[in-house]
Amino acid sequence: MKKTIVLAAMMFACMLGVAQEKIQWMDFEEAVSACQKNPKMMFIDVYTTWCGWCTKMDNTTFTDPQVVKYMNENFYPVKLNAERPDAVTFQGREYVNVPRSDGRKGSHQLAAALLNNKMSYPSYVILNDKMQRVQVIPGYQEAKNFLPMLHFFGEGAYNTTPWAEFMEEYSKRSAVQK
Numbered sequence: 001m002k003k004t005i006v007l008a009a010m011m012f013a014c015m016l017g018v019a020q021e022k023i024q025w026m027d028f029e030e031a032v033s034a035c036q037k038n039p040k041m042m043f044i045d046v047y048t049t050w051c052g053w054c055t056k057m058d059n060t061t062f063t064d065p066q067v068v069k070y071m072n073e074n075f076y077p078v079k080l081n082a083e084r085p086d087a088v089t090f091q092g093r094e095y096v097n098v099p100r101s102d103g104r105k106g107s108h109q110l111a112a113a114l115l116n117n118k119m120s121y122p123s124y125v126i127l128n129d130k131m132q133r134v135q136v137i138p139g140y141q142e143a144k145n146f147l148p149m150l151h152f153f154g155e156g157a158y159n160t161t162p163w164a165e166f167m168e169e170y171s172k173r174s175a176v177q178k
Contacts, residue, residue, distance in 0.1 A: 039129035
């Protein structure tokens with residue numbers, strides 16, 4: 001009986017540990033500073049507080065254990081509110097929130113610059129270790145489709161391998177690991 005209680009307590013503790021693992025989100029300025037000290041790719045989640053698909057992404061894909069682990073190990077993960085009110089200086093330029101004439105929340109110039117003025121939410125921006133934009137990925141993504149994209153960029157395959165070829169190899173690797 002005592003062994004059963006100890007085993008149950010250990011299993012519960014393990015489950016809590018797994019459940020608590022989360023993406024270690026940074027704000028934009030923190031990630032830029034970290035990247036300058038220790039270069040690594042940045043993954044930027046451009047969102048708004050009113051975006052339902054952004055919330056769904058937070059509650060599903062961004063809680064998937066494989067996504068969490070890969071994101072934390074291979075990127076500086078950033079949350080960037082596309083309507084943040086404060087100014088941000090990046091690469092010698094100051095970006096601000098531009099108020100709308102109709103009184104609604106304005107968009108931040110940094111979000112607009114990162115998204116090439118295609119303001120849709122959620123969108124994800126991949127910056128390389130030199131803080132240059134590599135890719136913009138728009139829309140909600142399920143974990144099973146999102147994880148290969150993270151690997152494509154995190155492994156640097158985007159530099160040398162077409163997506164279809166990468167996916168063929170990735171699928172083979174995934175099948176072997178199962």
